[in-house]
Amino acid sequence: MSTDLKTLKEKAKAYLPGMIELQKRLTAIPALAPDNGGEGEEKKAQFLADFIEKEELGEIQWFNAPDDRVPCGYRPNILLTVPGENSERSLIIISHMDVVPPGNLNLWDHDPFDLVIKEDRIVGRGVEDNQQGIVCSIHALKILRDLNQPPAIGVKLLFVADEETGSKKGLQFLVNNHPELFNRDDLILVPDYGNEDGTMIEVAEKxxxxxxxxxxxxxxxxxxxxxxxxxxxxxxxxxxxxxxxxxxxxxxxxxxxxxxxxxxxxxxxxxxxxxxxxxxxxxxxxxxxxxxxxxxxxxxxxxxxxxxxxxxxxxxxxxxxxxxxxQAAPPTPRDSPVVINIMKAVKALRNLEAKACGIGGVTVAAHLRKKGLPVAVWQTITKTAHQPNEYCLLENMIKDTEVMAYLMALST
Ligand SMILES: [Zn+2]
Missing domain, CATH: 3.30.70.360 (Alpha-Beta Plaits)
Known part of the structure; x- marks a missing residue:
């Protein structure tokens, strides 16, 4: 890639305060599904759309899944599209906006929806699952823009509803009602699972x-x-x-x-x-x-x-x-471009060898894999999702932003 890694890393690090601020704002909007006693993701989606507009990151489209259980009557899925030098195919990064309920509040050290910074981490419901994906993908795009480097292929950031209660109003809705959004040649990344050093690329599920x-x-x-x-x-x-x-x-x-x-x-x-x-x-x-x-x-x-x-x-x-x-979907081939590119990025940026593997899923990736679309589930996480005092390491935000920026610049 033409951008040198040192500059990319400096940019990612410099965005840390912005990432924390965005995390704080997102955490303050509890996007709980109606099955979990909430009003859905509408407020969070509106906030994100406003943020993206203010940052002039690209065009937003809304894909609303009707749902009369929530006050606004729909569950929002929003798509940010940035054209690349070759837009016939795209790198699609899919994160979910909904969070799970905090559970027993006595087990939390503070209000789960009021983000707290503690030394090397931020604590709050949703900071890792899945706001880390949202925040890193947005900042990766900002880095590319700062570097004046249009992505090689199109970049699409998709923020979906309803991941935590089955995706019927989220990715499943999109796959069934808007199949034109996904293409077999696309590189699809779901940053919603991984391991502590980013060496695990999930390609198959139970x-x-x-x-x-x-x-x-x-x-x-x-x-x-x-x-x-x-x-x-x-x-x-x-x-x-x-x-x-x-x-x-x-x-x-x-x-x-x-x-x-x-x-x-x-x-x-x-x-x-x-x-x-x-x-x-x-x-x-x-x-x-x-x-x-x-x-x-x-x-x-x-x-x-x-x-x-x-x-x-x-x-x-x-x-x-x-x-x-x-029933589990067919696995993503281990030699798919998205898998190979993540391996390259992790090697270049962290000097680590990432491996393809299977998990107890099911992540939203299954809905795409069932349609024959190749999807890699990857991120660097502490695995505190769904737990009291869920946290996200500041370092993981920076490092995943680097990988995503690298993928945006590198993918062809
Ligand atoms: Zn998740």
Missing amino acids: SIIWVKVLIKGKQCHASVPHKGLNTLRAVAHFIVESEKLSSMFPESDPTFRPPTSTFEPTKKEANVENINTIPGEDVLYFDCRVLPQYPLESVLEAFREIANKIENDLGVKIELGTQMAD
């Missing part, structure tokens, strides 16, 4: 299935348990039985991290309000990440086997449902 287990028993006074059927006890038995799932789906693939399928009990809905009542109904959920070779129907069948055993043992009735079932 299938995902969220299983709902509804257990029906008989409510009664806790002093006469023989008159009821305690569904909380059945929940406990179900969870213990579910440990067998790993041996029912034993295959292992070292390119995935972790290498095996996982079956985790996660959420349990509230049951009775008082301690002296035996619950007659309980609902629990499992989050399962399954290696792509297993059909998801076989996972549901395994759950049914467990349910049958618990029904026989305890006399309860169990209904199974799925909240989400997504």
